[in-house]
Amino acid sequence: MDDRKLEVLRAIVEDYVSTQEPVGSKAVAQRHALGVSAATVRNDMAYLEEAGYIQQPHTSAGRIPTPKGYRLFVDRLGKIKPLSTAERRAVHRFLSEAIDLDDVVTRTVRLLAQLTHQVAVVQYPSLNRSSVRHLEIVAVTPARLMIVMITDTGRVEQRYVETPAELSEDHILELRRLVNEQLQGKALADAPRIIADLASLARPELRDSASALARVLLETVVSRTEERVAVAGAANLTRPGNFFSGSLRPILEALEEEVVLMQLLGRADSNALLTVRIGDENEIDDFRETTVVTAGYGPGSVVGHMGVLGPTRMDYPGTIAAVRAVARYVSEILEQNR
Amino acid sequence: MDDRKLEVLRAIVEDYVSTQEPVGSKAVAQRHALGVSAATVRNDMAYLEEAGYIQQPHTSAGRIPTPKGYRLFVDRLGKIKPLSTAERRAVHRFLSEAIDLDDVVTRTVRLLAQLTHQVAVVQYPSLNRSSVRHLEIVAVTPARLMIVMITDTGRVEQRYVETPAELSEDHILELRRLVNEQLQGKALADAPRIIADLASLARPELRDSASALARVLLETVVSRTEERVAVAGAANLTRPGNFFSGSLRPILEALEEEVVLMQLLGRADSNALLTVRIGDENEIDDFRETTVVTAGYGPGSVVGHMGVLGPTRMDYPGTIAAVRAVARYVSEILEQNR
DNA sequence: GTTTGGCACTCCCGGCCCGGGAGTGCCAGT
């Protein structure tokens, strides 16, 4: 595979991304000073098509890249173009105004959508990668408690507990001390084990209440609300160029399914800095024409993922740069708030 | 205005809503046993058109209702059709599984979207219609506090406070007692007044910290995150019949703008049980072809609104019944959790 | 006076055809 052939592929990808129209040999020869004629480009194109990097929508049309072609472009040809300093400054300013975790996530997802003109998805810090900062127990009525769990990433979870007996103010203080002694600073992944022993550590008269508490706590740390995600920029799906061959329907539906979104953001265990999944690499039927660019974020270690979702014909260098920059800055913020 | 003319209007609205196609005189005469011929119906139609209740998309097409026509239908003709018992049971089961306020809102908005096949919008309980259940103060570091406010509707707000001096465990206990004594059970609308005096009630050595705390508390109760809303069912915009004459773009954009959504849900001060705003009654340009059905909800008094948004050609009786039923049941749940 | 059947008229809609244009593949020449 010739150097010039690679240049031709790059030209096709770049032109197609910016014009959204199949690109012909003449256009490539003229607009990118390759120093060869259109006929030569045609020969190279025939080769690239044979090799599966580009294709024709129909005979006698220009060429468009295949997923395989985009893959080669991303891996070997695209030079990531960093954000402008103005953009960079805007990111910093906008994110540093966030007042709490919810706000950080909300702002992040909007920012990503706006920077990339695509649909953005941000996962809330995953509970099983966080640790307990504090557990609070509040009496709502004498036999009804509210427990509030605050994690090191700033997530707050609350649950109600019905206790078998009425509890005095002192009892509550005691329970609060107990659970915090045991759980504070511990990783949530380890919490179930600790919680199992919780009741046995309480004084006999409190044991029943403690085990009711433990039951709800356990539910909280393995809760199904664990994987929350925020979405923004759905309107970008209707941008002229972002038109998907099918209808928007399945995409819009998928965007409301947490399960699907989590699948798109990637395995929870992946610690890769940045991932680009192109077309059918996504393994979900409705996303055959979709590219997903994701990055992990977190203070030190990865606690969640964020990403952007758009048509395979996207501006890869720009999108990758934006996702990476935002993920880095959010990580910094979480680091500071620890 | 003749009784039969009203029947003709009802027939037109019902047929148009179900078929999405202009309805002609023949269809009306046949399908709705009016006992008159098509020619007679034509005369009535001419009258209804003259009066502004229906219109022709073009000469020699059938008629479709105007917003004014829908309005008359809703006010005088539509008999609300209650949910089936199966639906009713599904609503109860689905909502009663909610584990916290967030979950209630999320489930509600999905339920509404699913029941009505439209876009659903639910406002979180408005802070200034709630009261304080409990305030929690947690030391993150000796000079950094986290305050968590829990309202009677179950909303949780958190903020960080940097204190001018390091505080001992006892100091924190004291501050916690102070703010709870002053604020517990008080309406948030009254809170600013109370907070203003907070610092003066603290012991001299805590006064600086108390006023730092008060500043953040004040910010919290008048916070701009006050009006949170949840949206679901955007995919329903792409249903065949829900096709808006323009593109989806402006609608999708509006759905991500809290300000616009709040405007659609209606003035915060409206206590009307149920509101239907048809077409240009919405006073927002992008929603000229949209109907919004909203209801207030809350334990006893209204603390927020929920609603459904769809094309003017919607199933009014069904939608109204669904919104009303869900709003009632959510109110019950909030009542129980108090 | 209201209702009805008849009838001419209007307008949309889908299918069809057609010419222009863009792009290709191939070939012979450099």
Add this chain to the structure above:
DNA sequence: ACTGGCACTCCCGGGCCGGGAGTGCCAAAC
């Protein structure tokens, strides 16, 4: 190995046309 030329293919948009649905009006009937 590259280039210019050329015939070929196919999409696309515009224009044309006939069928069908629905109307408005009128004269006759109830």
